[in-house]
Amino acid sequence: xxxxxxxxxxxxxxxxxxxxxxxxxxxxxxxxxxxxxxxxxxxxxxxxxxxxxxxxxxxxxxxxxxxxxxxxxxxxxxxxxxxxxxxxxxxxxxxxxxxxxxxxxxxxxxxxxxxxxxxxxxxxxxxxxxxxxxxxxxxxxxxxxxxxxxxxxxxxxxxxxxxxxxxxxxxxxxxxxxxxxxxxxxxxxxxxxxxxxxxxxxxxxxxxxxxxxxxxxxxxxxxxxxxxxxxxxxxxxxxxxxxxxxxxxxxxxxxxxxxxxxxxxxxxxxxxxxxxxxxxxxxxxxxxxxxxxxxxxxxxxxxxxxxxxxxxxxxxxxxxxxxxxxxxxxxxxxxxxxxxxxxxxxxxxxxxxxxxxxxxxxxxxxxxxxxxxxxxxxxxxxxxxxxxxxxxxxxxxxxxxxxxxxxxxxxxxxxxxxxxxxxxxxxxxxxxxxxxxxxxxxxxxxxxxxxxxxxxxxxxxxxxxxxxxxxxxxxxxxxxxxxxxxxxxxxxxxxxxxxxxxxxxxxxxxxxxxxxxxxxxxxxxxxxxxxxxxxxxxxxxxxxxxxxxxxxxxxxxxxxxxxxxxxxxxxxxxxxxxxxxxxxxxxxxxxxxxxxxxxxxxxxxxxxxxxxxxxxxxxxxxxxxxxxxxxxxxxxxxxxxxxxxxxxxxxxxxxxxxxxxxxxxxxxxxxxxxxxxxxxxxxxxxxxxxxxxxxxxxxxxxxxxxxxxx
Ligand code: NAI
Numbered sequence: 001x002x003x004x005x006x007x008x009x010x011x012x013x014x015x016x017x018x019x020x021x022x023x024x025x026x027x028x029x030x031x032x033x034x035x036x037x038x039x040x041x042x043x044x045x046x047x048x049x050x051x052x053x054x055x056x057x058x059x060x061x062x063x064x065x066x067x068x069x070x071x072x073x074x075x076x077x078x079x080x081x082x083x084x085x086x087x088x089x090x091x092x093x094x095x096x097x098x099x100x101x102x103x104x105x106x107x108x109x110x111x112x113x114x115x116x117x118x119x120x121x122x123x124x125x126x127x128x129x130x131x132x133x134x135x136x137x138x139x140x141x142x143x144x145x146x147x148x149x150x151x152x153x154x155x156x157x158x159x160x161x162x163x164x165x166x167x168x169x170x171x172x173x174x175x176x177x178x179x180x181x182x183x184x185x186x187x188x189x190x191x192x193x194x195x196x197x198x199x200x201x202x203x204x205x206x207x208x209x210x211x212x213x214x215x216x217x218x219x220x221x222x223x224x225x226x227x228x229x230x231x232x233x234x235x236x237x238x239x240x241x242x243x244x245x246x247x248x249x250x251x252x253x254x255x256x257x258x259x260x261x262x263x264x265x266x267x268x269x270x271x272x273x274x275x276x277x278x279x280x281x282x283x284x285x286x287x288x289x290x291x292x293x294x295x296x297x298x299x300x301x302x303x304x305x306x307x308x309x310x311x312x313x314x315x316x317x318x319x320x321x322x323x324x325x326x327x328x329x330x331x332x333x334x335x336x337x338x339x340x341x342x343x344x345x346x347x348x349x350x351x352x353x354x355x356x357x358x359x360x361x362x363x364x365x366x367x368x369x370x371x372x373x374x375x376x377x378x379x380x381x382x383x384x385x386x387x388x389x390x391x392x393x394x395x396x397x398x399x400x401x402x403x404x405x406x407x408x409x410x411x412x413x414x415x416x417x418x419x420x421x422x423x424x425x426x427x428x429x430x431x432x433x434x435x436x437x438x439x440x441x442x443x444x445x446x447x448x449x450x451x452x453x454x455x456x457x458x459x460x461x462x463x464x465x466x467x468x469x470x471x472x473x474x475x476x477x478x479x480x481x482x483x484x485x486x487x488x489x490x491x492x493x494x495x496x497x498x499x500x501x502x503x504x505x506x507x508x509x510x511x512x513x514x515x516x517x518x519x520x521x522x523x524x525x526x527x528x529x530x531x532x533x534x535x536x537x538x539x540x541x542x543x544x545x546x547x548x549x550x551x552x553x554x555x556x557x558x559x560x561x562x563x564x565x566x567x568x569x570x571x572x573x574x575x576x577x578x579x580x581x582x583x584x585x586x587x588x589x590x591x592x593x594x595x596x597x598x599x600x601x602x603x604x605x606x607x608x609x610x611x612x613x614x615x616x617x618x619x620x621x622x623x624x625x626x627x628x629x630x631x632x633x634x635x636x637x638x639x640x641x642x643x644x645x646x647x648x649x650x651x652x653x654x655x656x657x658x659x660x661x662x663x664x665x666x667x668x669x670x671x672x673x674x675x676x677x678x679x680x681x682x683x684x685x686x687x688x689x690x691x692x693x694x695x696x697x698x699x700x701x702x703x704x705x706x707x708x709x710x
Contacts, residue, residue, distance in 0.1 A: 001020065002017075002018065002019050002020070002030055002031050002034040003015060003016065003017055003018065003035050003037070004016040004018050004056065005038045005041055007045065007047065008194075010194070010198065011048055011050070012050050012052060012197055013042045013050070013052070014051075014052045015035070015039070015042065015052065015053050015054070016054050017031070017035070017053075017055040017057070017061055018055070018056035018057065019057070024057060024059050024106075025057055025059070025060070025061040026061065026062050026063060026065040026110075027063065027064045027065060027085070027111070027114075027144070028064070028067075029068060029081070031065075035114075036084075036088045039088060039091060039095075043095045049097070049198070049201065050097060050098045050100070050194075051097060051100070052100050052102050052193045052194065052197070053099060053100070053101050053114065054102040054103075054104060054189070054190065055104055055105070058104075058105050059106040059107070059129070060101075060103040060111055061107060061111025061114060062106060063108045063109025063110045063112075063134075063135075064110045066287050066292070069140070069287060070284060070288065072279070073279060075275045075279045078274070078278050079271060079275045082144070082275065083271055085110070085143075085144050089117035089144060090117075090145075090263075090264065092117050092118065093117050093207050093210065094207075096205055097201075098119045098120070098197055098200075098201030098202065099117075099119050099120075100119065100120045100193040100196055100197055100201075101114065101115035101122070102124075102189050102190055102192075102193040103115055103121065103123040103129070103131070103171075103189075104124045104126065104129075105124070105126050106129045107123075108131070108132060108133070108168065109134060109135050109142060109144075110142075110144045112131055112132065112146070113133070113142055113144030113145055113146045113149070116145065116146060116149040117144075117145060119205060119207065120193075120196055121180040121181050121182075122181060122183075122189060122193050122196070123171040123174060123180045123183050123184075124171065125171055125183050125185055125186060126186055129170060129171050131168060131169055131170075131174040131180065132162055132168035132169060132174075132179070133162055133163055134166035136163065136164060136165065136166045136248055136251060138287050138290060138291055139246070139280070139283030139284075139285070139286040139287070140277050141163070141247055142270075143270060143274030145267055145270065146163065147255055147258060147266075147270050147273075148254070148259070148263055148266040148267055148270055149263075150162060150179075151216065152207075152208070152209050152216060153217075154177065154179070154217065154218075155218025156219070156221065156226065156229055156259060157219075157225065158177070158178065159255070160233060162177075162179070163251045163255065164248050164251055209262075209263050210263070216259055220259075220260075221256055221259050222260065230252070234252060237252065242528045242529075244529075244530045244658060244660050245282065246276075246277060247277055247282070247283070250274075251273075253269070254266070254270045257269045258270060282660040285659070285660060285662025286660060288648075288662055288708060289645070289648040289649060289652055289659065289662045289663050290652065290659055292645075293645045293648055293649045294649055294653070297486045297487060297488060297646070297649050298481070298486045300477050300478075300481055300487070302489055302646075303473075303474050303477045303478075304470035304471075304473055304474045307470065307474035307475065310474075310475035310478040311393075311482070312331075312336055312394060313393060314337040314392045315328075315331045315337070315339070315393065315394055315395070315479075316341065316389040316395035316396070317331070317340050317351075317395070317396050317398065318341050318342075318396070318397040318409045318413060319341075319400070319409075320342035320347050320348045320350060320351025320352070320382065321342075321347075321351070321399075322452060323398040323452060324340065324398035324399075325340075325350075325354035325355065325454075326354070326450065326454025327396055327398060327454050328340045328352070328355060328380055329354060329355040329358060329455050330454055330455060330484070330485070331483055332376050332377075332379040333455075333483070333484075334482060334484060335379070336379065336483075339381050339383055339392060340352055340380055340381065340382050340383065341383050341384065341386065341388070341389070342382070342384065343384065344384065345384055352377070352382045355377065358455060359377065360373065386412045389416045390417070391418075392417050392421055393422070394479055395413045395417055395421065395424065396424045396426055396448055397409055397413070397425045397427075398426040401427060401428065401429060403430060408438075410423060410438040410439050411440075414440050419441060422444050422476055423445050424445075424446050424447065424448040424479075425445075425447050426447075426448055426450055427449070428449060428499055429494070429495060429499060429550050431465075431493070431494060432445070432446065432447040432464070433466040433492050436466075442466075442467035444469070444472045445465055445468060445472070446463065446468050446476045447462065448460055448461075448463075448476060448479075449463060449496060449498065450485075451498075451654055457653070457654075458485055459485065459649075459650060459654045460480045460486070461490060461496055461497060461498050461650060461654065462477065462480065462487045462490070463490055463492055463496050464489060464490070464491055473489065477489070486649070489642065490635075490640050490642070490646070491640050491642070492640075493638065493640040494554065496640065497632075497640055497647065497650055498650055498651070500635065500640075501631045501632050501635065501647075501651065501664065502654070503550075504628055504630075504631045504690070505526070505535055505538070505624055505628050505655075506538050506542070506547070507535075507565075507567045508535065508623050508624050508627045509522050509526065509535025509624065510536075510571070511565070511570075511687070512615075512623065512624075513536065513589075514566035514567070514569060514608065515566075515611060516608060517610075517611065517620065518614060519536055519589065519608075521614065521615075521617065522535060522536055525621045525624060526621075526624050528617060529621040529658070530657075530658025530660060530661065531625075531656065532656040535624060536589040536590070536600075537589070537590060537598070539582070540582045540589055541583050543581060543583070543588075544571065544580065544581055544582040544588050545575055545581040545582060545585075547571055548572065548574075551567075551571055555568075565688075570608075574588070574607075578607070580601070583598075587601065588601075589601060622679070623683065625661070626676070626679065626680060626683065626691070627690065628651070628657070628664045628667075629664040629667045629676070630680055630690070630691055630694070632647045632651070632664035633665070633668065633693065633697050635647065636665075637695065637696040644669075645663075645665075645708075647663055648662055648665050649663065650663075651663045651664050665707050666708075669706060669708050673697060673700045673705065674701040674704075676697065676701075677693045677697050677698055677701040680692065680697075681693060
């Protein structure tokens with residue numbers, strides 16, 4: 001049974017979504033026809049006075065079945081599916097009988113669009129429920145009439161943030177915003193729906209836009225308010241997306257064009273735009289990586305099997321600096337007891353104060369009570385005494401990036417903690433297997449690479465050392481999940497995966513600078529390609545000094561095998577000779593003013609004279625983006641990475657690789673492996689072997705293999 005139908009003695013039919021074998025009700029090729037049959041039955045039966053649409057599951061309807069969206073490739077099939085949904089919903093609206101959506105829980109996307117087509121929306125006061133149209137976040141638009149009905153219900157200006165940002169609201173907030181008409185206690189939901197149908201249904205069975213003289217609330221598209229909304233909206237969108245994301249543009253199109261005509265014509269505009277997006281490469285990339293990839297990683301899909309789930313009560317953190325303080329916060333946030341150790345009492349206290357600051361902000365915003373804040377703070381014990389680590393289930397080390405110091409704290413901690421407790425290092429550059437040599441039990445030694453700021457960044461790169469056991473890996477993954485982060489698992493190697501590939505983006509920026517490419521062109525091209533920050537600005541943020549130090553360390557470690565490049569020359573010049581260490585020091589490639597404004601350092605032109613012939617923006621974008629994909633392919637070939645999707649999830653969550661490309665492997669997949677190989681061969685000829693495609697890619701190109709089957 002997918003959809004249940006019941007008629008009561010008072011003439012109220014209840015259509016209940018109750019899909020089997022799936023966690024949530026979704027719109028797909030089974031549920032839509034079943035729902036259509038139920039609607040047909042209600043319409044045909046003269047005994048039916050009104051209809052309630054509700055769900056037997058914990059939530060109302062989650063939206064379209066994304067497996068189906070990914071699988072549908074041809075525009076014609078997509079058009080058929082969406083058109084049939086539209087006629088069904090228009091049938092509900094214009095069939096003459098009143099419908100109420102009784103939303104017991106979350107109603108998102110297509111689920112909320114069904115509710116929007118009903119004559120009234122009543123939501124249960126369910127604090128876990130979320131209501132909204134998040135399609136844009138997966139490169140799609142609300143294709144079930146959402147772009148047409150929501151503006152007609154709450155006005156264009158109010159509707160656009162929901163459509164363009166995918167904002168989701170809890171029922172009470174949804175009521176304030178006009179997304180629902182009523183919020184009632186959960187146990188009164190169905191009785192209230194019935195009451196409305198019997199008392200007010202008949203007189204509300206025609207929607208305002210199907211009546212003569214309908215005016216868009218808040219002003220027409222062609223009105224002063226409308227002009228302002230669309231001209232400013234377009235410009236703001238362009239500034240944010242550089243045209244890389246077709247979905248928000250398509251949404252603006254639908255609202256602009258669709259809200260100047262009758263709703264049936266408006267829906268036609270929406271159907272056409274939806275089919276274009278849903279068959280386009282950007283939405284496929286976003287659904288694959290952002291939805292399926294991140295969901296699987298968060299659910300620990302690659303966790304070694306057969307290891308009992310570990311729970312965490314007490315966590316030790318060594319080093320209460322920027323990273324240690326953040327990890328302490330994330331652990332106490334979920335109720336773990338935290339021992340925060342530093343070499344000085346002041347240092348440890350400062351680390352704890354970081355959490356205090358974050359929670360106090362929340363108290364200020366009334367999102368936390370003083371009592372809750374105090375209880376959380378009490379979980380963190382600042383200390384200088386290793387003996388306090390006794391009883392910790394895991395210890396995470398975030399002391400200075402120095403092998404000797406790390407070895408010292410490893411020994412001191414292991415002397416205190418249980419023999420099966422995990423010892424994790426948050427090193428960003430030192431190979432884990434080497435650090436594990438200081439450990440008396442290397443099987444329980446692992447890398448947990450967090451990102452800064454820890455409280456905001458969702459990714460943890462888990463690094464498996466040569467001796468790390470499956471048991472330790474599985475339990476470390478449980479820890480990452482427990483503190484609500486998303487892990488990817490990689491094998492040990494210099495820079496692991498994220499730092500290694502991320503640094504190629506920054507490095508390419510420096511190489512371009514060394515060639516005499518305009519600094520503004522380099523950084524603008526990075527942002528236009530979809531990266532959050534240009535490579536030179538990023539180098540400043542990471543700190544040029546740190547980059548230079550890591551390169552020197554790598555050169556020392558690799559000896560004769562190290563291939564020095566123009567990037568090293570730029571680093572040495574800017575750091576050693578010019579003393580421009582980066583943003584923290586107030587000067588790097590940019591000068592930083594007191595008020596936070598930055599501008600490119602005027603002296604750059606003298607240090608790195610401009611070439612007479614400048615490359616095009618497209619050429620610079622291509623180099624900055626493709627270099628990341630080539631290096632990622634090398635990581636796969638060397639088995640640093642175990643699966644392509646890990647690369648894509650790690651890049652998007654770790655350093656903001658643009659989601660519309662799906663990730664560095666998604667980018668190769670989108671271009672086609674053979675085309676990618678050809679382009680990289682040409683780049684390698686011009687710019688050097690760093691662009692040379694690895695054998696893995698050449699073989700794939702030769703045999704026509706792909707990374708993803710859809
Ligand atoms: P930090 O300099 O802010 O903090 C290090 C802390 O460790 C200081 O409070 C210091 O007093 C303490 N410490 C040093 N030696 C100690 C010892 N023997 N016993 C106890 N405490 C000691 O450094 P940050 O940025 O927090 O980095 C820490 C680690 O995390 C490093 O290994 C770094 O490579 C790594 N990391 C840093 C990231 C970043 O963005 N800063 C990102 C990912 C990893």
